[in-house]
Amino acid sequence: MKKLSKNENVAVFVSLVAVVAFFLVGLVSALVSKITVTNIDAEVPGTPVEVNASNLAARDLVVGEGAEAVSGKVITVHYVGTLDSGQVFDSSVARGTPFTFTLGVGQVIQGWELGVRGMKVGGKRTLIIPPELAYGAIGGHPLQTETLNFEVELLDVKDSNL
Template sequence: MTDHLPPLPSASGSFGDKPVLTFPDTPAPGDLGVHVISRGDGEVVESGDDIEVDYYGQVWGGRMFDNSYDRGSSISFPIGVGAVIGGWDEGLVGQQVGSRVLLSIPPHLGYGERGMPQAGIGGTDTLVFVVDIRGTSRR
């Protein structure tokens, strides 16, 4: 965790387990928060790779809006090239396969002022994700 940020949520479980988040009694940080819960020993994720992850997403202090654990299938997408929200591009490039990473993503690195109403995400919501990096491949 970076020293200049306020406390980030904690997550239960280990790699591959659906987490439960516990939030601190502080407001969400205004900057991207990245905390490596457990570091893997696999390949380093590089910008432009296709990354395979399991993830759990929750609004800061609010409800879960999406996760791959309940579906029982991971997702894959290009990372570091603007295909996903900025907080994922910035927070996951440079991590190692096998890592569990917590991301606290402010609105400007998430869905912006419009939010994502169909998922119940408002334009001022900070998003918290726990991401298990399952694999990476060069494109």
């Protein structure tokens, strides 16, 4: 049997990593599609949030009346992210710069993909996102074991230029 060169060994390794990553993405997608959301307080304004997410809790603080956040749209939000301890770990509000992303194309964590969908411009929603829908799948991320709490305000919804 022929001994592989260093470049060939690297190519084999990279190929194996790509195959494993492909299967992990498929597994996570399959798991996310089978789970349900919890409306954390039925006494607040608005209707229960209908999204598919394991242990994702959502509560509308303010129900918006503008355009709806749906897959493929460019979404602009302000948010404050806290840990269960109350410590703020990220905030577009503190930076004074709203965050913009395209919904449904994997630019944000799964908890946001699922929890922001269906909001309307002017709305504010609290999301409690378990690690498996946040950074739990990202090995070595400092927040991989943390439940993340977000207060998200939907500022704008636009068509994508893609």
